[in-house]
Amino acid sequence: MLEQLKEIERTALAALEAVQDEAALETWRVAYLGRSSPLMQVFSKLGALAKEERPVVGQAANEVKKALEAAFGSRSEMLRQAALARALSEERLDVTLPGRPIARGRLHPDTQILRELYRVFAEMGFQVYRSREVESDEYNFQLLNFPVGHPARDMQDTYFIEAEGRGDNPIVLRTHTSPGQIRAMREMAALNPQNPPPVRIILPGMVYRYEQVDARHETQFDQLEGLAVGPGITFSDLKGTLTDMARRLFGPQARTRFRASFFPFTEPSAEFDIECFQCGGKGCDVCGSGWLEIGGSGMVHPVVLQNGGYDPARYTGFAFGFGVQRIAMLKYGIPDIRYFWENDLRFLEQF
Amino acid sequence: MKAPLSWLNDFVDIDLSIPGLARLITMAGMEVEAIQIIGLPMPAPGSVDAHVSGLEWDREKIVVASILEVMPHPNADRLVLCKLFDGQQEHIVLTGAPNLFEYKGKGPLAKPLMVAYAKEGARIYDGHQDGQVLTTLKRAKIRGVESYSMVCSEKELGISDEHEGILLLGEDAPPAGTPLADYLGDAVLDVKLLPSYARCASMLGLAREIAAMTGKSLTTPNVERYTSPAGDFAEIEITNPDLNPRFVLGLIKRIEIRPSPEWVQRRLKLAGMRPINNIVDATNYAMLELGEPLHAFDYDVLVKRAQGKKVKIITRTARPGEKLTTLDNIERTLDESTVLVCDTAGALSIAGVMGGLESEVSDKTVNVLLEGAAWNFINIRKTARAQQLPSEASYRFSRGVHPAMAERGVRRCLDLIQAWAGGTAAPGLVDNYPLPPASPTIELTASDVKRWLGIDLEIGQIKSMLERLEFHCLLTTDQCLQVTAPDHRLDIGEGVTGKADLVEEIARVYGYENIPETRLSDLLPPQLGNPELDKEERIRDLLVYQGLTEIVSYRWTTPERESRRLLPTAPPDDKPYLRIANPLAYEKGFLRHSVLASVLDTAERNARVRERIALFEIGPQFLASEDSHGLPDELQRLAIVLSGPRTLPGWQPADLAPMDFYDLKGVLTALLDGLRLPEVRVEPGEHPSFHPGKCAKILSGEKQIGVFGELHPEVRARYDWPASFRTPVLAADLDLAALLSLIPAIRTTNPVPTLPPVLEDLAVVVDESVPAERVETLIRQTGGRIVADASLFDVYRGEKVGAGKKSLAYSITYQAIDKTLSDKDVAGFRARILRRLEQELGAKLRA
């Protein structure tokens, strides 16, 4: 009996060596570990053995069974690994084929640059204030210290809306977001007319100038203005604030330059330039002499403070403004300002 | 304004380089837009912002020379040969300059002609080509005579366009051999003057600024003559001093009209004015020098018109329809706001803008009456615009010239006339000065300067800075400056405005670049943010997440263009448009009534380059309104347009079926879900843009938030789609303000269930007319909190359910938060749901 078990084991292991696939493995399992396999026959005949023989043969048969099961297990794993390796080698993709196209949505570059500006100024305590695009002459000009007929109006060629009987207060498309300065100050001053709270806002929005359109000039464009009013705002704060903005937009090495200028609603007034990031200020095709003209700024004119409800003897303020598209064109390398409102998808899809 | 460097040097010693000077002027608030170089070294590229043009003259090769004799050419009548001395040797030079012909064959000239001589290898402009084309002088044979050098015209030297004859140098020319650049070299700065810099619209004004900024002293022309006694050659009547605060007359007799000296003509040309004769040139020269426009009358014409009485000048506004022929020989019809200079016989000139033809100085003029006046700048600006007469005079008067300049200008001009035209000035001036401008005294302290600029200056420093700009300063014992503005400027206000004006002057002299940069340290206002904007940006994000691209459009359009969004048979949009009174073009003449129309226009253009369109815009549309002081309503809208295949085509199979109503509804549902809008529903809608069966409205309570659907085929056909673009066009038009108002500031989040749900499908058969949304709403309402989800997964119509019926199959998730639901629990809810559906909608469980 023990001899027979040894023979069974030897034959089975030898047969297992020849097994090369799952089907043959199953056949082998049925043949050597199945109900009618020689090994199982041994188990079924155990009862017929002498009482002393039974445990010896039984134990030996169990050992053979364990050995065969272990051999089956490892053969099975070997075959699975081989099959996997085969499958993996066959499932090779051309990974350079394009991915399935996703219809990706885009924010307009104007929104993207505005959000960046909102973030920069929010961190300096400036909140966004928006106001109407169609304005009265009073808000767009007169309250901002552009008297009726004043030559300063030549600086902002204006679109007028047809309207009857308004005399010296026609309806205009706002030429700047500055009417919002008056609206915001008046709202704030109304909270506490004797002691108005400080103001720190940015005013984004579409403005309109009667101007022929070319690659660098638009007749409709976005402006972003800033206004800070309080008991102790100075011109040096204005310089620091705009320099911080320049650094956030164009890198920590950015420098600003302030030139004397004139705007009716600021005094002193300044144009501000940012050192060209293309050439580092040496002068190039983009900038000319190393400086990029960005916008206008200055200390809020006493008349404007007064019109906003802030006593110019107690409060000072600064204001600045620039074209948002100008910033986007510099940062994104956009060659033509007309691209913005034409909305050609071949442009928008680049953002 | 064009300012020749040589002229500025009359008043201030400028030792800066040209780029340095341009930078100084620019930093002081006057942008140098262009620089014309005449013979001097060209600034290095990148050293100036201004546009630089012009020609540098080689100091060796372009020199002063003297023509000793002009001889006929042996083979050509229209050419002459010049015997010329260049300081070292004699040359024979060929030229066709007609202004030498009068010297031809006259033998050696008693007085040699001084000319600009260019030697072989010199670079000059080609005189025979249009514009400025550089050429280098080479040796050549012209008509048998060897030529290697030439005598130059102004055009060839880049001084002007003049090429009729060669440039003949004046009496003051240096000896032959002197580099021409040392004699005629110059640079003309073209300076843009902002409205508040009217005081700088003259050589003296600009020189004064340069002197103040560089610390150099200023030399002013002497204008102290002809002071008294008052002249009696005319009288002046001013009818409205507000329009004409001052009028000054001077008289000079027995002058001789002739061309001005060479150097005067050259300066005028460099400054952009055409020399006329010595009288007109003198008025222009004095104007350019001091900033006061002057006018010369032929005194004898006025005497004649006075018919034996004393000449009387009257200034008044024009009578309606009054006519005057101005010296450009145009008869002009004037309006009542135009101010005229008249005499007893009628109008003589348009005040401050242009003289009249009849009384202008002519070749026959012997006696000249000189006018210097002050005018209301706003009125002059209006007149110059109305008459479309921009002139050097109106350029200055429309910015404001101080009345003190009127008298100074007349005196200076009398001097110039006397020097250039001879004659004798009548003693004294006639001066009517009814309205001197206010000259406020401003009190300024060091703390004022600190308050605005953030810098600490000693009061003494402040005083000396202001004095450099000729402000009169008095320091009081308590360290306060009492400042009055000099009488050449009108831009200094009073009180706190005056302080700010002075602070700007201090900042300019101190140098803007020297003011430090500080971070805001003032009181921070309450940080309330802008919740409306945040919500709007959230909408943008949600739509972009879904693959839509944002556009921003021009706000203008035309009614015709916008009407395409509506059925041709629909009642027209009869709300009045806001119309631009001065549009760039008719197509840009109306503010839009519909943001959706803008998005459709954009879709139409892009359909030529893209087959799939998914666009949205957020922005205002404009409606005329009687409210808010006549200002229009700016209604914020959200518009969406979809068309084309559902997914983008690639190299693998994709869902290329055209997007339909339900794609758009999916976008809107995701948007509304993303905004967590409570209780928004969709109902069948009707709208003249949309297909009657594929149109829906979005409602919150009874308020309509928007409308969406597939464009009506007739509307779609009104757009110019390319032939290849055949897909339906889906569109939505939403009231953004209403949408924003519904977005809750605070939201809730349901707990994630820990117990297993029971999932079950439920199919019911209802009449075709029952809206699916009603079924789902009833399932959810009846199930209460137990129905965690009910989603439609199949709609079936056909024989199995019978005609006029449809089967709606829902996948329902039953979920309790506190217990595991049993089959019996679920059966109870299912029965209740079915009963309710049956009672309210006549629904039957589908077998």
Ligand SMILES: [Zn+2]
């Ligand atoms: Zn550069």
